[in-house]
Amino acid sequence: MKQLILSLLVSICLASAVYSQGTPSNTTNTANTANTGISSYQGVAAGPIDDNNYVIGPEDLLTIFVWKEPDLTQTIAVRPDGKITLPLLNDLVASGLTTLELKEKISSGLKQFITEPTVTVIVQSARSQKASIMGEIARPGTYFINGPTNVLQLISLAGGFKDFAASDKVSVIRNENGKTVKLKFNYRDFVKGKNLDQNIQIKPGDIIVVP
Secondary structure: OHHHHHHHHHHHHHHHHHHHHOOOOOOOOHHHHHHHOOEEEOOOOOOOEOOOOOEOOOOOEEEEEEOOOOOOOEEEEOOOOOEEEEOOOEEEEOOOOEHHHHHHHHHHHHOOOOOOOOEEEEEEEOOOOEEEEEEOEOOOEEEEOOOOOEHHHHHHHOOOEOOOOOOOOEEEEEEEOOEEEEEEEOHHHHHOOOOHHHOOEOOOOOEEEEO
16 A cells, blocks of 8 residues: 555656646757757756856846846857857856856946846756766656756656666766766666755756666
8 A cells, every 4th residue: 555655646747747847849959859869858847047156058048137228238149159249348258257247247347338237047948957868768858957857757858768778777878077977867666755955956967867
C-alpha cells in the first residue's frame, strides 16, 4: 500500500511538472536539427527575472529601460559574443555581468549624454540557462531552464522514457570547477521511495544521459 501511494504521488509530480514547465514548442532550430538530429524546445517562461544578482549569458533576452528616454529603451538579445548594441554606447559586453553591474555600466556610459540617467535592466528570458537530455527519451534536445528544475521534471518535460530505457541508470554529467563529474539517478529506486535526494536540481550546462 505504501509503495502504491508513493507511485501515485510520483505520477502527480510528473503531471505537475509538465503543466508548470509548459508544452515544448514546435519551433525548432532548423540548422541545429540538420547538423545533429536533435531539436530544441522551450518550456513556458516563468516570467521576467528581477534579480540584481543574475549573471547574464549569451542569448539572454534583456529589456533595457532608460527613464524618460524612449529612444534608448529597448528589448535586445545578448549576442553569441556576449555583447549587446545600444544607441549612443555602441557595443557593450554584457555576458558575465550581473544585471546590477550591467545597469551601472550603462548608466556610467550615458552620463556623458544624459544628466543623471535612470536605467533598469530586466531579464525577460533566461535563454543562456540551458540543459540537455539525450538517449532513450521521447524528445531529446536542449531545454531552457526558466526556474528551479529537478531531474524528474526535465525527464517529464522531454516526454518521459522510451520503452527500453534503462531508467535505473540515468546519469547527470556536470562540470564543477573545471572537472567533469557524473551523478546517478535511479528512477526505479526513486519511485519506491529510496534515495529521494538523488532527484537533484538541474544546473545550466548539465547533460542528462538516459541509456
